[in-house]
Amino acid sequence: MTKTKKLINAPETIISEMIAGMVGAHPDILTVEGATGRAVVAVDGPRDGKVGVVVGGGSGHEPAFAGYVGRGLADAAAVGNIFASPSPEHIAEAARAADGGAGVVLLYGNYTGDVLNFTMAAEMLADEGIAVRHVAVADDVASAPAARRNERRGIAGDFFVFKIAGAAADLGEPLARVEALAQKANAATLSMGVALSPCSLPQTGKPNFEIGDDEMEIGMGLHGEPGVRREKLASADTITDALMQAILAELGAGQGDRVAVLVNGLGATSPVELYIVFNRVKQILDGHGIAVHRSWVGEYATSLEMAGASITLIRLDAELTMLLDHPCHTVALTQGAVKGGSPAAGARSNRRQTPQVEAASAAPAVALKSDGAITPQIFRQMMRRAGDEIIAERDWLSELDGVIGDGDHGVTMEIGWKAVQGALNNAPADETIEASCKRMAKAFLDAVGASSGPLYATAFLRAGAAVSDRLNLDAGALVDWLAGALQGIRDRGRAEPGDKTMIDAWVPAVEAARAAVSGGAVAVIGAARDGAERGMQATAAMEARRGRSAKLGARSVGHIDAGAASTFTILRAMAAALDEAL
Known part of the structure; x- marks a missing residue:
């Protein structure tokens, strides 16, 4: 296969350098706020009493999404990795920057990763006291019939929905009204x-x-x-x-x-x-x-260097026409003359900062069960080996995903597991397995976003909670850890066996692990590995019912699911590491 050429320095610095270049080229329009460096904010946008409009999604679609940040349109954008949703923290930072006390509307494309991450961000923001509404743009007529419009992808129709919502907020409409008008624009917009x-x-x-x-x-x-x-x-x-x-x-x-x-x-x-x-x-x-x-x-919503085009129509009435014609000033779209032409005019005086969490008082020490061969140190070795194997299999996982998805699964998993490895390297020697799982969850979610971020972060959290009474893991506790991870993925992703997702590898893995518990921890993880491999191979015969590949229908048959393949890769690595340690 022919290698393509890109004007980049290093893959790991693509997003930070792009954001720096965009903000540096348009300092009168854009700035960056927050610790993650992924919240691009309008210099002359957020202000007291105005509903904040936050857009976002993966990079690679430029000028979407940061290109629509500016006066009269979006107040901030959360910028994800290439073709991957921004993480909840990226989104939350953009929302905090956009919040003027009247609430925030989050706008994004209707993809599994975006839905998961923006929903999690909305929950975080609500806990902080920010009123939040969110709208998933779903304009692609090719991706589902009209009767199942809620399953459709968002493509270039983002352009019109963002424009309508931004104008409504700029005109001083309240939160519920901005949301309703965004939904109205969404319903009136179709693309192919x-x-x-x-x-x-x-x-x-x-x-x-x-x-x-x-x-x-x-x-x-x-x-x-x-x-x-x-x-x-x-x-x-x-x-x-x-x-x-x-x-x-x-x-x-x-x-x-x-x-x-x-x-x-x-x-x-x-x-x-x-x-x-x-x-x-x-x-x-x-x-x-x-x-x-x-x-x-x-070019208003691109796909890197793909050749092709899309057509989008929005059916207008008097209300939508007025909002579409409202002035705005952004990198990608300038229309009419905006009011308050200097950054100071109407700017918000009191931007919300990231909440500071007070350290909790130490809880009474509880004796943890120490029987079992898997110590916290061995557990972390197993996790590091999982990261090594994911990184080694990156291209294979991306190739699997490219056949029926967007081709970024291996890259996304590599980013997430590198973050996990870095976090584990900073773990105290006496850190418990549950604490390491929390550390892994935060690192993966902050680094990745996409659909894998929320799914694996929830998996790590549930798995750690399942063994919170343990210092070491025996065979039964290892089964509990695996079952907790599976439950976390099911709770967050809502997928079931037969949907052609990672669940199809995780379910037989856990079932096989339970059946092998009498053989000890090595037998448990070996059985889980073998069960995951059987489940991965079985996905080839399935027609996808969840995720991006579900839009392909029968065309998804005959291909292994990339998420199931990464599940097998992780469990295979854990088994190898445990074999070596014991």
């Missing part, structure tokens, strides 16, 4: 796209999927996911006709109605091509007697 080539992650330098020179993917996702069907390459008009037919069939617009149009390039499509697509869109709308109120043609 086509990909002519894959993109490649900077960390791997490999195309996410293979496609013939004479082929195209209809209904592709914004993260490099394959489309809902593959066809022979056709003319621009033929492709546009197919996309518009799917959009207009549901939009319900007819003679005398008005729409706004976005023809969006995915990163490697020339303006020549995009304007040819728009020309056909306009012809089709004119033929239906539908007026174009406003139009945008260019």
Whole structure:
């Protein structure tokens, strides 16, 4: 497979350098707040008494999402890793910066990782006393039928939903009203796209999927996911006709109605091509007697260097039209003349800081059960080995994910486990297994976001809690740890066996571990490893029902799930480390 070329310095510094460059290029519009460096905030946006609007998602879609931060649009953006949701702490920092005392609306695409992380952030913020609402944009008609619209992906329709919500907040609408108008825009916005080539992650330098020179993917996702069907390459008009037919069939617009149009390039499509697509869109709308109120043609929500385009229509009424026309000033969109043109004008005087947690008074010491061969030191060796194996298998895991997902699973897991390894290296020698699990959970979640972040963070927390009465683990306690991890993943992700997720490896792993408990700890983890391998292999025959690959339907059959593969990798590494230690 041909390696791709990128203008980068090092994969691990991509996001920090990009943010520094963006803020440095636009210091009149953007700044960075918070300890994580992932909250990009409008210099002239947040202010007292105004609802804060926070957008966010993975990087690689520029100018989305930070490009829509500025006066009259979003007040802040939470910036995730490439194609990976920002973590709850990234989101919370952006929300704190945007909070002017009137509440905050979180806006993001309807992807599993974003939903998990933004929901967790909303819970954190609510605990801090910030009123929070959140809206998941779901505009992609290709990804689910109208009857299951809540399952649809958010693609370039973010552009219109962000614009409407930002205008409503800028005009002083209260929290419930801003949320309602964002939902109204979401319901009125439909998109569909086509990909002519894959993109490649900077960390791997490999195309996410293979496609013939004479082929195209209809209904592709914004993260490099394959489309809902593959066809022979056709003319621009033929492709546009197919996309518009799917959009207009549901939009319900007819003679005398008005729409706004976005023809969006995915990163490697020339303006020549995009304007040819728009020309056909306009012809089709004119033929239906539908007026174009406003139009945008260019790159507004990209997918790294993917070639292709998407078409988005929003059906307008008087209210949505007024909000769409409201002035704003951001990196990606400037419209009209905004009021309060200097950073000091109307700026918030009292930005909320990250809450300081007081140290809890020491609880009475409780004697922990010390029987069992797995000491805290051996446990941490098992976790470090899991990280080593994930890092070694990064490309394999990403290749598995690229076939039916977005190709970033291996990269995401590598980032998370490197963070875990770093955190464990700072653990005191006498730290308990439960405390190490808490340390791992925080490190993974803060580093990753994506769907893996909340899932593994919850798994570590539940697993640690399951053995909170233990100093060392015996065979039974190791089963409890594994079962706790499984329960955490199920509680957070809501997946069940047969959905083609990591659950399909975790369930047989735990079942096999329970059956082997009489053989001791080495037998338990060896059985868990073997059960996970059987479960991983079984996912190849399954049709995905959860996650991004669920949008592919029958096209997901025949391929191993990447999450199940990483589960097997982790348990295989734990077994090897325990064999060596004992």
